[in-house]
Amino acid sequence: MPAETQGVSNLTTLLAKALPITVRNITKTYGAVHALDDVSVDVKSGEFLTLLGPSGSGKTTLLMVLAGFTRPDGGSLKFGDDEVIRKPPHLRDVGMVFQNYALFPHMTVAGNVGYPLRLRKTPKAEIDTRVEEALETVRLGGYGARHIHQLSGGQKQRVAVARAIVFEPRILLMDEPLSALDKKLRDQMQIELRHLHEKLGMTTVYVTHDQREALTMSDRIAVVNHGRIMQLGTPQQVYDKPANRFVADFIGDSTFLPVAREGSQIAFAGTPLKLSGTVVPSGNVVLMVRPERLRLATADVPQTANLFEATVSNVVYQGDSYLMYAHLPGGIEVSLRGGIRGDAVAELPMPGDTVTLTLDAADTVLIADDDD
Amino acid sequence: MMMTDTSISLPHGASLRRDGALERLRLFGLSSPALLLVLVVLVIPVGWLFYVSFIGANGQFSLENYERMIARKSYTRIFITTFQVSFLTTGLCILIGYPLAYFMSQLPSRWASLALITVLVPFWTSLLVRTYAWLVLLQKQGLINQWAISLGVWDEPIKIVHNMTGTLIGMVHIMLPFLILPVYNAMKAIDHDYLKAASNLGASPRRAFWTVFFPLSAPGLLAGSLMVFILCLGFFVTPAVLGGGKVIMVSMKIVSNIELFVNWGAASALGVVLLALTVAILWVASRFINVANLSGGGR
Numbered sequence: 001m002p003a004e005t006q007g008v009s010n011l012t013t014l015l016a017k018a019l020p021i022t023v024r025n026i027t028k029t030y031g032a033v034h035a036l037d038d039v040s041v042d043v044k045s046g047e048f049l050t051l052l053g054p055s056g057s058g059k060t061t062l063l064m065v066l067a068g069f070t071r072p073d074g075g076s077l078k079f080g081d082d083e084v085i086r087k088p089p090h091l092r093d094v095g096m097v098f099q100n101y102a103l104f105p106h107m108t109v110a111g112n113v114g115y116p117l118r119l120r121k122t123p124k125a126e127i128d129t130r131v132e133e134a135l136e137t138v139r140l141g142g143y144g145a146r147h148i149h150q151l152s153g154g155q156k157q158r159v160a161v162a163r164a165i166v167f168e169p170r171i172l173l174m175d176e177p178l179s180a181l182d183k184k185l186r187d188q189m190q191i192e193l194r195h196l197h198e199k200l201g202m203t204t205v206y207v208t209h210d211q212r213e214a215l216t217m218s219d220r221i222a223v224v225n226h227g228r229i230m231q232l233g234t235p236q237q238v239y240d241k242p243a244n245r246f247v248a249d250f251i252g253d254s255t256f257l258p259v260a261r262e263g264s265q266i267a268f269a270g271t272p273l274k275l276s277g278t279v280v281p282s283g284n285v286v287l288m289v290r291p292e293r294l295r296l297a298t299a300d301v302p303q304t305a306n307l308f309e310a311t312v313s314n315v316v317y318q319g320d321s322y323l324m325y326a327h328l329p330g331g332i333e334v335s336l337r338g339g340i341r342g343d344a345v346a347e348l349p350m351p352g353d354t355v356t357l358t359l360d361a362a363d364t365v366l367i368a369d370d371d372d
Numbered sequence: 373m374m375m376t377d378t379s380i381s382l383p384h385g386a387s388l389r390r391d392g393a394l395e396r397l398r399l400f401g402l403s404s405p406a407l408l409l410v411l412v413v414l415v416i417p418v419g420w421l422f423y424v425s426f427i428g429a430n431g432q433f434s435l436e437n438y439e440r441m442i443a444r445k446s447y448t449r450i451f452i453t454t455f456q457v458s459f460l461t462t463g464l465c466i467l468i469g470y471p472l473a474y475f476m477s478q479l480p481s482r483w484a485s486l487a488l489i490t491v492l493v494p495f496w497t498s499l500l501v502r503t504y505a506w507l508v509l510l511q512k513q514g515l516i517n518q519w520a521i522s523l524g525v526w527d528e529p530i531k532i533v534h535n536m537t538g539t540l541i542g543m544v545h546i547m548l549p550f551l552i553l554p555v556y557n558a559m560k561a562i563d564h565d566y567l568k569a570a571s572n573l574g575a576s577p578r579r580a581f582w583t584v585f586f587p588l589s590a591p592g593l594l595a596g597s598l599m600v601f602i603l604c605l606g607f608f609v610t611p612a613v614l615g616g617g618k619v620i621m622v623s624m625k626i627v628s629n630i631e632l633f634v635n636w637g638a639a640s641a642l643g644v645v646l647l648a649l650t651v652a653i654l655w656v657a658s659r660f661i662n663v664a665n666l667s668g669g670g671r
Contacts, residue, residue, distance in 0.1 A: 090575055104570075106588055167573070
């Protein structure tokens, strides 16, 4: 390594060294349960990919296969051009942040962060500088002498990250690293981890069940259920154009309204829907309605909006917004989330009021009703 | 400070304080039987032991019981033997018990409880029964000699009892559970993710064991070893039966002082020294481990 790339720039040169991950036909069964069902996915070099799914969906199993802790029944796994499916975990050279951090309680912070370097026979002086550098990267400079039990949850999390990146792995895996933190800290760490990823540029696979976290941090999201990838796309794609009902249901709040085909058109309760660039799936479809895309009709309703008459059943004030529940004529309850100004609280509809809800044509999304 | 001021001015302040004082008094009353018991079965007997140890043959205060211990070679030898047996037993227990506990800790839980039972059943069996069982097994015409000869391991009966060998075999067998249980507990408490993390960071299974697993199990090993060592120091039955009079430990000298020489003072002095040694060892150990965990229950 040339002398000028020593020091802090060490970490920035990683971008060039990030490795793509190629997963092909990975299958893992536990008895009759398909934890992973013929999963194939490509993670691009330097990409932040999130595996998002409910518990038991197989997302953690897939991560464990990547790390080498779970032996799949079959399939292929490549880091760059190297087939690694049979490689034991300690030879894979990937960093990993564990859900419970797994910081060694018998070592100090510096002992933990320096551990992978000591294993690699790095000279003592270099270990010291690289440990401090990694700790500074996670904004814990000078914490090296602390004991693990002296750290707060957020600090432990940072140490775990520092330990996972200090040996400059080209792939970083994270298993719900923020789930043990309280909400404020979690929101802050999401941004920090995202910045860190932009700075270090290593290919990152991140597992979470928290859809907001996935939407906030990811380049792309793989929504996982029943051991299969239900949809792979950018946050906006999976949120606004869910591939199926599971994805639409799992990400964000949504209500599904039954619609019928009438000739070439799709109609709800006898009224044809205005659509704008919406792809209509074949077979049975349902209309996906998200609370924040519904609006209360104002004086000038845009031409492109679909209108729904509804009876208000409840209004919940939530500080930053309000949530209104209303029944459509068919008896289906939809919810509407709206912004609110302090002095406008009194002007909100009351339960029992009849209101007109509008849904812009661009927000009118039809989903194949697989009902899986 | 304002403390008194505010507490007086607070409504019901005085009555609430009186309630608190009464409650403390009641709690003290409830614990008094236990305190009394400690006084009767611990403080008084130990005090008595100290007192008797300082009474000479003429019934006057004297240090002769302690001076004898320093002056006589036979006493020195007894103390050396006691420490030798204790060290060797502890060492053998570690060599046998640690791998066994490790094996048990890695078993699936159903097999682990079965293995635990095989450790505990002998533990619950009478000490005397187990010691005499070893005597039967180890003697010249015993099972072990017979089998070894018929299998051709050795040609004629060898002496494996009524000596140090026999004593150690019996002691190790009896002490093993005291080591295995705390070590097993400590190992079970080690989160598997630590080993995964070590492996992920580049440690081979061997490195992961020595850098992560062993250090994390060490407090349990230390606690177990300490337990075994302290129990060995004052052990009587097994060395008395299997040592055949050749392995004289402190406890046996205490017995002979009483039964043969009716010298309560000398016996008491030995008891005091043994007690002082034990306390000293525990005190030193307490700087490294939490002695409250010694009972084996741990967390």
